[in-house]
Structures are given as structure tokens and as C-alpha cells.
Amino acid sequence: xxxxxxxxxxxxxxxxxxxxDTITPDSHAIDxxxxxxxxxxxxxxxxxKAFGIKLPLEKWTQEVNDGKATTEQYFxxxxxxxxxxxxxxxxxxxxx
Amino acid sequence: MRIEYFQLIDRILDxxxxxxxxxxxxxxxxxxxxxxxxxxxxPIMPGVLLIESMAQTSGWLLLAxxxxxxxxxxxxxxxxxMRGFVAPGEVLTIEANLVHEGSGYAITDNKIKVAGKxxxxxxxxxxxxxxxxxxxxxxxxxxxxRIGFPKQALLx
Numbered sequence: 001x002x003x004x005x006x007x008x009x010x011x012x013x014x015x016x017x018x019x020x021d022t023i024t025p026d027s028h029a030i031d032x033x034x035x036x037x038x039x040x041x042x043x044x045x046x047x048x049k050a051f052g053i054k055l056p057l058e059k060w061t062q063e064v065n066d067g068k069a070t071t072e073q074y075f076x077x078x079x080x081x082x083x084x085x086x087x088x089x090x091x092x093x094x095x096x
Numbered sequence: 097m098r099i100e101y102f103q104l105i106d107r108i109l110d111x112x113x114x115x116x117x118x119x120x121x122x123x124x125x126x127x128x129x130x131x132x133x134x135x136x137x138x139p140i141m142p143g144v145l146l147i148e149s150m151a152q153t154s155g156w157l158l159l160a161x162x163x164x165x166x167x168x169x170x171x172x173x174x175x176x177x178m179r180g181f182v183a184p185g186e187v188l189t190i191e192a193n194l195v196h197e198g199s200g201y202a203i204t205d206n207k208i209k210v211a212g213k214x215x216x217x218x219x220x221x222x223x224x225x226x227x228x229x230x231x232x233x234x235x236x237x238x239x240x241x242r243i244g245f246p247k248q249a250l251l252x
Binding site for chain 1: 196200
């Protein structure tokens with residue numbers, strides 16, 4: 001079973017036509033990979049489907065805009081994957 | 097259709113909040129300056145307007161699902177197929193269903209049929225935000241009234 005990062009990196013590579021080997025856990029989706037907000041919606045859709053979750057993009061954006069969080073917390077891929085794992089775990093806990 | 101106002105939906109035929117589907121009707125005008133150019137001697141409805149018709153249909157569905165608290169805006173046409181010509185005067189039945197409800201965005205599938213036969217289909221992505229001002233909300237309320245939007249289907 002592939003790791004969350006592997007799945008997310010594959011989604012990004014396929015969705016945005018970015019070479020897979022340039023995507024690392026430390027890549028910033030916006031600053032390093034050049035993904036814009038519309039392309040990120042496609043990524044979010046693919047992640048939502050793949051993991052059965054709903055990435056809270058609006059909440060994250062609001063927190064960044066309000067200065068309560070940095071973009072690194074949500075858009076550096078290792079951090080994004082950690083958030084995904086949390087959401088998957090929360091979903092599993094809710095279902096039990 | 098009121099093409100000159102870009103108001104392409106005439107009336108809502110069905111809105112199913114549980115199934116998250118909508119069906120609307122829209123009659124292409126028999127005459128319009130658009131057909132003088134598209135095309136002289138062979139008038140057909142432009143594909144971009146058919147896509148916009150599907151987007152507006154989905155827009156009404158999303159407005160309903162968001163209880164008229166947020167306004168959807170066209171973000172991306174994922175795939176659109178113009179399978180047959182649409183002529184002046186034809187009556188379109190446009191169906192849309194929600195494919196995915198994300199955070200601040202939604203994706204729908206859409207079909208245009210004429211006399212039961214598929215003419216166009218598209219998958220469309222929308223972003224949505226709280227109504228930016230009361231004027232737009234008021235306008236959408238008035239439009240909803242005009243096309244017979246079933247407000248009783250909304251949450252109290």
C-alpha cells in the first residue's frame with residue numbers, strides 16, 4: 001500500500017503535468033510547484049475522492065488570510081499529507 | 097431564454113434535494129442577432145451558450161443545495177461535448193446532478209436533451225462564496241421567482 005505522500009505526489013503529477021521526480025515531501029505546492037488556486041481545486045477533488053475526505057480548503061484559506069496559519073502548514077506536501085492522515089483518522093473514528 | 101440578458105433558463109421542471117438533481121427547460125429563441133452571425137444561412141446555437149446553459153442549470157441546483165446562502169461561479173469546464181446542432185426555436189431540457197461537494201467548490205454533470213435525445217453534455221466545476229452583496233442576492237431571488245424556483249424545497 002503506497003504512502004499518503006506517494007498518492008498525493010502522483011495526483012499532483014497527473015493533475016498538473018508536473019514531473020513526478022520533482023515533487024518531494026518538502027515541496028511547497030504553490031511556491032515550489034507553481035500550482036495555482038484553480039489547479040489546486042482539481043488536486044483537492046482528486047484527494048477528496050482518493051481518501052474519502054473533504055479537505056477544508058476554505059477554513060485553511062481563512063486561517064492563512066487571518067494570519068493564524070502559514071501557507072507552509074497546509075501546502076508543504078509533508079504537512080498536507082499529515083493533515084490528510086488526520087482527516088482520514090478522524091473519519092475512521094467517527095465511523096466506529 | 098433571454099439571451100440578451102444572458103438569462104438562459106426559462107423554468108425549473110424538477111428539483112430533487114435528496115438526489116441532488118435538477119431539470120430545467122429553456123427554449124432557444126426563434127430569432128436573435130446571434131444567429132445572423134452564427135451562421136449566415138445556417139443558424140445554430142453557439143456551443144459556448146449551450147455550456148453556459150448547463151452552467152446556469154447547475155447554478156440553480158447549487159443555490160438550492162446551499163440554501164441561497166452562497167453564490168456559485170463557473171470555474172472550469174472539465175469536458176464538454178457538442179453532440180448535435182441546436183437550432184433556433186428548439187426546446188431544451190437540461191439536467192444536472194451533483195458529482196462532488198468540496199470545500200468552497202463543487203462539480204456537476206450536465207446534459208442537454210431535445211425531445212429526449214442527448215445533444216450536449218459537460219462536467220463543470222464551480223467555486224462558491226457567500227453572496228458578495230445584497231443586490232446580487234436580491235437579483236437571484238427575483239430570478240428564482242421568474243423561473244418558478246420551488247423555494248418550499250429549501251431548508252426553513
